[in-house]
Amino acid sequence: MENRHPGQVTPARVVGVRKNSFYTSNGQKEWLATVAGKLQQANRRYPVVGDWVLVTDTVIHEVLARKNALTRGASGGRGKLEVMPMRQQVIAANLDTVFIVCGLDRDYNLRRIERYLTLVYNCDLAPAIILTKADLHQDPRTFAQEVEAIAFGVPVHLVSARDATGLAQLESYLAPGRTITMIGSSGAGKSTLLNRLYGKSIQATKATSEKVGKGTHTTTSRDLIVMPKGGMIIDNPGIREIAFWDADKGVESAFPEIERLAYGCRFSDCSHAHEPGCRVLQAVANGEIAQERLDSYHKMNRELNYLAERQHKSADRVEKERWKEVALKVKALKKKR
Structure with a gap:
């Protein structure tokens, strides 16, 4: 570990991931490091390849904010x-x-x-x-x-x-x-x-x-x-399953022609499945859009909508549990008085 001193905090980049350890580099030298126990707690940012981290000796103490x-x-x-x-x-x-x-x-x-x-x-x-x-x-x-x-x-x-x-x-x-x-x-x-x-x-x-x-x-x-x-x-290893997690505007960006045609539909909440006056279905009938592409659009929208709904419910549940815990603590304090 050249150009490093024992106990010194060193910025480094994660350049490799193994089962329970990480290869880190300061641009001149690579060394193997493990993560501090606090990073293994829930809701803490855990290192991945490409991350910038702060390392002391051979321990990663912090993962810096990610650009993406x-x-x-x-x-x-x-x-x-x-x-x-x-x-x-x-x-x-x-x-x-x-x-x-x-x-x-x-x-x-x-x-x-x-x-x-x-x-x-x-x-x-x-x-x-x-x-x-x-x-x-x-x-x-x-x-x-x-x-x-x-x-x-x-x-x-x-x-x-x-x-x-x-x-x-x-x-x-x-x-x-x-x-x-x-x-x-x-x-x-x-x-x-x-x-x-x-x-x-x-x-x-x-x-x-x-x-x-x-x-x-x-x-x-x-x-x-x-x-x-x-x-x-x-x-990266080959991906067998392309499962989504983020539910942002991926479908809108991946299917821009369908999103553009949707503005011409008769109904603002058109599902592009059976409604009269649907500009998207008309485009499929005219051969402008392949039926397989529209099917793919529908499938991914269903997945992402379901994912967003479930994540929202999970967030609500976490919030309710947090306030329940606060209420119990307040109740305990009142009893002490």
Whole structure:
């Protein structure tokens, strides 16, 4: 731990997460640290990759305020309303861009890309879509055009780690001091992409199964990699379930054409399901919007509305319990008098 003195409070960044410890860096040296007991209490900010922290010797005492964070509902619900996630999982913090990585093999799925976009927008972050394995197709541009049609204004990049196609387009994201995190399914090519951008193999990779078209979790930890040109990339394990936690304006941003058409509906509270004079349903009938896209819009709205309602009820319950505790303390004081 060079340039550090015993007992000295040192600002550092979390660059790696293991089971019960964290790799931290002051820009010159990395060292392993644990968290102080107070950070393990409820409602305390707990370190994640990308966080800035205050460290004394090998103990993290405080997590500094985050510029932003990529969060999701902890896995396990698989999108069913009755088993929606009960807690938040913070994936990474203090980000400039989120790379949504999708392979042009069996991983390619427009509806999944819509969910990723909604997740990123809910966190008020900037997405970029990276379509890997472009070398598998003679005309991969058709895939990019399909994605551009559902990802309005989002940069879409076709890349091939095999022959370096499109890698130069990504250099602007890797300017010194900028931090990117990559999300996508296992086998989408995140680690392979990272290796090519770095210039050598620094993350283990495995081939995608030809039989089922799925990758394995080659990346099992979250690490912040400082790239040769100064930018930083956080590689994440593959995501099986894209569960929401934040219920902000993600759907509005991910489906802007539906939100725009909704202003033309006859009824201000139109659900775009069966009402007469619905401009959105008319657009579906005219072929302006695919029925599958509208179905995806409805599904995510239901999830987010349910999530927002449940979180509101939970907040109310917490507040009631807090005032109940206060009332009991007041009653106890009166008895003492």
